[in-house]
Amino acid sequence: MNPTLYYIIVVFVVLMVPLNLAAILIWLERRLLALWQDRYGPNRVGPFGLLQSVADMVKIFFKEDWIPPFADKVVFVLAPAIIVVTVLLTFAVIPFAPSFVVANLNIGVLFFLGLSSLGVYSVVLAGWSSDSKYSLLGGMRASAQMLSYEVFMGLAMMGTVVMAGSFNLSDIVEAQRHVWFVVPQFLGFVLFFIAGIAETRRLPFDLPEAESELVAGFHAEYSGMKFGMFFVGEYMGVILISCMITLLYLGGWLGPWLPAGVWFAIKVFLLICFFILLRAALPRPRFDQLMSWGWKIMLPLALVNLLVTGALVLAFK
């Protein structure tokens, strides 16, 4: 096939699948939460309530798109776009199957880390430009939380990078052909998972939006599709983190019998379900607990993990 045409198709698929999956995830999350709480969830619109997300989308598009008069208008409009753009850009380096990747960067891991750091701007700027107390508190929490969890997120990932000897995500997956990195790097896996939850601001680490204390946190002043963008960004973040965990620790597309893309999809789906289970089961910690866990437990553990991994890799080389 013509390589240009192939890449256009890949780009289109990579662009469309996360966006549509984010819409379906709204339905999936509500159904799964309901399942774990002995309820049914949305089951009226369409088969199994699948068209509920369509109805939600229609509703959110027809809502009044309101900018508070006291808000900083340019930044206020820009903030929800940043999160969607950064998350979508990160999907460019995700190899969904061998050679099914938009940009096979040799620094894919660093690209992911850099863009997820840029994603913090969205939340912080949203909280700042809204010019209201709850939003500001949410933005402050978000910046503190995401900055401190990003530190050991990167350090936890480095374990796999050291073992694979490459920053390229495809190479990291190929290095797991014998044993998935979740076995030798179990501590790193747990640390990366926790950091990933904090990075996507999902429960139990949803302190920036904590409904019960901050109303809705950084997006309290947003309505209509701008609010929808934050939502889409959050769900795409969940997909992204699940993809990254799959690639780094669960062997990416590797697996017997089934085609590569299917294995990738199965692993990502199970991880997304686990993210939702976390939301169903766990309460939200206090903010100071969150920070002290991050700096006093997670960061030293990540450092120890990296040091031991590096030493062992050196010793057995």
Next chain:
Amino acid sequence: MLSVLRSLWNVFLHMFQPRVTVQYPEQKPYLPPRHKGRIVLTRDPDGGERCVACYLCAVACPVDCISLQATEDENGRRYPEFFRINFSRCIFCGYCEEACPTYAIQLTPDFEMGEYKRQNLVYEKEDLLISGEGKRHGYNFWRVAGVKIGGKDKGEAENEAPPVDVRSLLP
């Protein structure tokens, strides 16, 4: 940490438990006969209106949703000229039923009264009157009351002795 994993596992196990939701429009819940729902006006076994327009229900109503006007027919029987319940105000407390001395006003297990126009929630007497006796069978106020009406003089009601003639000299 262990408690986190345990609660995760416990919540996961709920996947295999039956759901508590009642799928309402398809699956109707059982409502006992004394359920306090839509209000009706019942008739006595002879088919006459039980309501004697005493206003006690209107007085008992905490939200003032009952409005009626008493009048008398040619036999001297009191009955409501109009009887109106505004169900957009009614809170279905059942005080009217408790206040009613003739078992005329009764609450039924029907609660599906949704309307698109608010005015449609104002029920007139012809909407409220049912042809049956409701929860109380065989009761006829005029048959047991000591009130004189056309066709029934004093002392002719059930379990009632003729009145004492106070002008008679006999003991």
